[in-house]
Amino acid sequence: MEEISPGLENVYIKYTELTFIDGQKGIMRYRGYDINELAEKSSFEKVSYLMLFGKFPDDSELKNFQNKINSHLALDDYLKDILRAMPETSDSLGILQTLLSAKASKESNYKYTKENDGEKIPEILGSVLSMVANIYRLKSGNNIIDPEPGESYAETFLKACSGSADKNKISAMDSALILYMDHEIPASTTAALVTASTLSDMYSSLASAIAALRGPLHGGAAEGAYRQFLEIGEPENVNAWFENNILNGKRRLVGFGHRVYRTYDPRLKTFKKYADILSTTEEQKKILAIAKRLEEAGVKAFGSKGIYTNTDFYAGMVFNAIGFPVDMFTTLFGLSRISGILAHITEYVETQERLIRPRAIYRGSGERKYPE
Numbered sequence: 125m126e127e128i129s130p131g132l133e134n135v136y137i138k139y140t141e142l143t144f145i146d147g148q149k150g151i152m153r154y155r156g157y158d159i160n161e162l163a164e165k166s167s168f169e170k171v172s173y174l175m176l177f178g179k180f181p182d183d184s185e186l187k188n189f190q191n192k193i194n195s196h197l198a199l200d201d202y203l204k205d206i207l208r209a210m211p212e213t214s215d216s217l218g219i220l221q222t223l224l225s226a227k228a229s230k231e232s233n234y235k236y237t238k239e240n241d242g243e244k245i246p247e248i249l250g251s252v253l254s255m256v257a258n259i260y261r262l263k264s265g266n267n268i269i270d271p272e273p274g275e276s277y278a279e280t281f282l283k284a285c286s287g288s289a290d291k292n293k294i295s296a297m298d299s300a301l302i303l304y305m306d307h308e309i310p311a312s313t314t315a316a317l318v319t320a321s322t323l324s325d326m327y328s329s330l331a332s333a334i335a336a337l338r339g340p341l342h343g344g345a346a347e348g349a350y351r352q353f354l355e356i357g358e359p360e361n362v363n364a365w366f367e368n369n370i371l372n373g374k375r376r377l378v379g380f381g382h383r384v385y386r387t388y389d390p391r392l393k394t395f396k397k398y399a400d401i402l403s404t405t406e407e408q409k410k411i412l413a414i415a416k417r418l419e420e421a422g423v424k425a426f427g428s429k430g431i432y433t434n435t436d437f438y439a440g441m442v443f444n445a446i447g448f449p450v451d452m453f454t455t456l457f458g459l460s461r462i463s464g465i466l467a468h469i470t471e472y473v474e475t476q477e478r479l480i481r482p483r484a485i486y487r488g489s490g491e492r493k494y495p496e
């Protein structure tokens with residue numbers, strides 16, 4: 125008898141040389157390199173290059189890659205017009221999806237080839253940096269600008285957002301960009317692959333991915349986890365809140381549980397480190413104390429079921445300490461994830477180029493006569 129796999133659980137649709145995950149042991153590597161070591165020692169550009177082209181760039185390859193990205197920081201005028209036309213209440217991820225779709229509208233007949241991808245990928249990385257920085261600027265009441273290239277992608281981005289950024293914040297941003305860059309094929313990357321498998325263009329594939337990232341079960345969880353801490357309000361409220369809302373209520377603990385991990389998400393280590401370093405105001409220290417107590421309660425209650433803290437539990441605190449409001453968290457996740465998604469698209473199209481088209485088992489009525 126045919127069977128379905130709800131949620132495509134344990135269904136494999138591609139081979140990959142990009143990201144390795146051992147969900148039992150809590151190990152995650154990009155092309156064989158440990159994720160936390162990359163976050164500590166490398167940069168977004170170097171790791172993006174590694175993911176996209178299979179090796180770390182040498183100095184001249186890196187410069188060339190950065191120059192190509194930087195040559196696409198100026199937003200097209202029609203994108204600036206769209207940005208200005210968006211209602212004030214639009215959420216930042218929705219605006220990013222809209223801008224990606226607008227770019228897609230000019231991409232007819234995109235052909236996936238190494239040469240095309242080699243030009244298109246830096247273009248996308250430059251454009252998306254500018255889109256996200258300008259979304260932030262617009263939402264904080266500032267004018268739209270063409271970002272100036274800095275020393276690194278993270279620095280260019282933070283300076284474009286708010287004019288300046290200290291070394292700790294740039295370093296935290298760079299690490300966050302690396303940690304969130306790829307995670308094999310979660311819902312968002314799968315959505316991008318479905319679109320790319322029809323040989324649609326890269327911007328359309330990215331718009332599909334961003335749409336799937338939005339939900340609270342996936343990319344929206346960093347925002348959900350942070351709002352949960354705000355709702356709890358004080359560290360001493362944690363246990364009662366947990367009992368009422370999670371143990372005896374119907375809610376899920378946001379920032380906990382994962383389709384693949386049965387232990388702690390390995391990315392937590394670095395996010396937790398930055399949450400500790402960057403939480404300096406009384407409010408930030410209070411949120412951190414709430415998070416730590418809540419994590420303890422969650423692990424005590426759910427650890428035996430293999431449900432542990434995931435990366436989104438502490439990521440929001442880091443984004444907030446860098447200077448971003450809650451509404452930007454999923455969009456920052458999106459910015460980080462672009463190069464991972466592009467690497468998967470390129471890998472998929474190069475090695476398989478097979479239309480993704482699953483089946484559904486029909487269980488409806490037999491043949492019926494149209495009512496006269």
Ligand SMILES: CC(=O)SCCNC(=O)CCNC(=O)[C@H](O)C(C)(C)COP(=O)(O)OP(=O)(O)OC[C@H]1O[C@@H](n2cnc3c(N)ncnc32)[C@H](O)[C@@H]1OP(=O)(O)O
Pocket residue numbers: 131310340341342343345375376377378379380381382383384429431434435436
């Ligand atoms: C970057 C990322 O996308 S990481 C994920 C971010 N998402 C979240 O943090 C949202 C909260 N977490 C969840 O909802 C889930 O853990 C998911 C969606 C991430 C993964 O879920 P799935 O693999 O589909 O697990 P599933 O839903 O089958 O859950 C298995 C069991 O664990 C329970 N469970 C899973 N996560 C949680 C949670 N966060 N809180 C409470 N219970 C949970 C489920 O209720 C279910 O219990 P049951 O068997 O008694 O019904």
Ligand SMILES: O=C([O-])CC(=O)C(=O)O
Pocket residue numbers: 304306307309310311342383384435
């Ligand atoms: O792998 C997943 O399902 C979700 C996740 O952690 C990610 O996309 O970073």
